[in-house]
Amino acid sequence: MFSRGLRFFAAVLVVVTAAGCSGESKPGASSPNSDVSSNKGEPSAEPVTLNFYTEGNASVLADTIAELVAKKYPHIKLNTTLGKGKAQIEDMVGAGQVPDLISYSLGGVTQLKEMQLVSDLTPLIQKHGFDLTRLAPGVEDNIRAFSDNDGKLILMPFELNNNALFYNKTIFDKFGVAYPKDGMTWESLLDVARQVTRMDGGVQYKGFRFEETNLVFKNQLGLPFIDPVTLRASIHNDGWKRWLTTMTAFHAIPGNTLNTKVSEKDEFIKEQTLAMRTGPNFMSELPAAVGRGGFDWDVVSLPVFQGYEGKGSQFNAPYYAIPPTSKYKDQAFQVIAYMMSDEVQQMMSKRGRLPIVKDEKAKNEFGTGIEGLKDKNLKAFFMDTVAMPAPSTIYDTIAKTTMVQKGIRGIAVDGKDVNTALRESEDDINKQIEADKAAKK
Structure with a gap:
């Protein structure tokens, strides 16, 4: 009897194979499924509907993308499906409804690769003259690393997730504690967190908390999760011990315990x-919080580990992908290229979305369209390189998720010591890897 995973994989295989048999050729080449193009190699202006699946994007962003595309390319209509809830990508593919264009979070790269929903964008990049040197430093190297080191470019990220x-200035003022500064280390931040973790007037004020999954993915020490040769977990070591010990030390502060329900x-x-x-950027939500009164905030640069000053974080950004079965790859790439243009990047930057291009105007526009950000230290976002x-x-996502559940929470919530948390995390990761391998046989 087939497992759900095997049934799903079989369904994906049928869809992809059927597309191949119908005349699908390599990206950039003409085929019976390709839209008719002009002699100049430009996509036809005939009306087309692109089925666009977006996972993780808010509906307001999806609507913005559709509106921008409609104005720029009136002949292209986006039929948008918001992910999560009832609309899971695996269910759509299993039903033979493969999108033409996908927007996904970086944590889903492995899933899309296994479902054969990514294709090499290099032919389209070359055909449409897309300039990769416009991307922020380090971006191209990172997105190429997700294509199994074969030189392909299967993703196109559309904003940074720096x-x-x-920090809440009101709380710091209440307790007479100096504000945090740019360029701090996690080790020095620990002392600051202790000073503002207090019970006052029956209210427990906490010093510091981080969004766990986000910082695990950013992995500031640049540590591998899985041995690329053996495909076994590689986290029970001094590097991850340092990371986990440092980051869970905040939750060991009396009064600063981790509440996973909020x-x-x-x-x-x-x-x-x-x-x-x-954690993730939520700039657009802050003005409303300020409007409710008594809330004064600002930002400083993301702390770093001592000895790793200036080294940056691992890349973690949402991206676009084009499935190999799409009949409208050229039009899908037109949408991607437009969303990556200086014009759109500047507009999105005004709304508090970090530009992924080098364009200085886009950087300078960051947050200018959001009320109440004029005097904030917004340059701090660009210090997280x-x-x-x-x-x-392919098993990194398994490892990262386990590091949160059994690593961070194993210590902060269950009270385990770091060695036990790492050992149990590593064992659990390896079990999941073996189960995944068995399901694919």
Whole structure:
């Protein structure tokens, strides 16, 4: 009897094979499924509908993308499906509804690769004259690293996910503690967190909390999760011991315990009892919090590990991908290229989305369209640079998820020591890898 995973894989294989038999050729080559193009190699202006699947993007961003594309290319209509809930990508593919264009979070790279939903964008990049040197430093090296070191480029990220350290000035003022500064280390931040973790008037104020998955993915020490040769977990070592010990030390502060039932964002914005936090950027939500009164905030650069100053974080950004079965690859790439243009990057930057291009105007526009950001230290976001990629494998996502659940929470919530947490995490990762291998046989 087939498992759900095997049934799904079989369904994907049928869809992809059927597309291949119908005349699908290599990206960039003409085929019976390709849209008719002009002699200049430009896509036809005949009306087309691109089935666009987006996982992780808010509906407002999806709507913005559709509106921009409609104005720029009136002949291209995006039929958008928002991921999560009932609309899972695997269910759509299993039903034979493969999208023409996908927007996904970086944590889903392995999933899309296994489902054969990515293709080499190099022919399209060359055909349409897309200039990769426009990308921010380190981006191209990182996205190439996700294509199994074969030189292909299967993703096109559309914004940076740089982090900064947000802090509640009201809490610091309340306790007479100096604000955090740019260029701090995690080790020095620990002392600051202790000073603002206090019980006052029956309210427990917490010093610091981070969004766990985000910082695990950013992996500032550049450590591998899986041995690329043996495909076994590689986290029970001194490097990960240092990372885990440093980051869970914040939750060992009396009064700063990790509450997994409430997000760090809600503790910071809604409850306003968290003095400092870092994680995904939520710039657009801050003006409303300020409007409710009593909330004054600012940002400084993301702290680094002592000895790793200036080395940057691992790349972690949302991206576009074009499935190999799409009949409209040229039009899909037109959409990607336009969303990567200086014009759109500047517009998105104004709305608080970090530009992924070098364009200085786009950087200078960051946050200017959001009320109340004029005097904020927004340059702090650009101090979190992109590091060279650490060795990656198809099982990294398994390892990263386990590092959160059994590593960070094993210590912060279950009270385990770091060696036990790492050993149990490594054992669990290896079991999941073996189970995945068995399911694919």
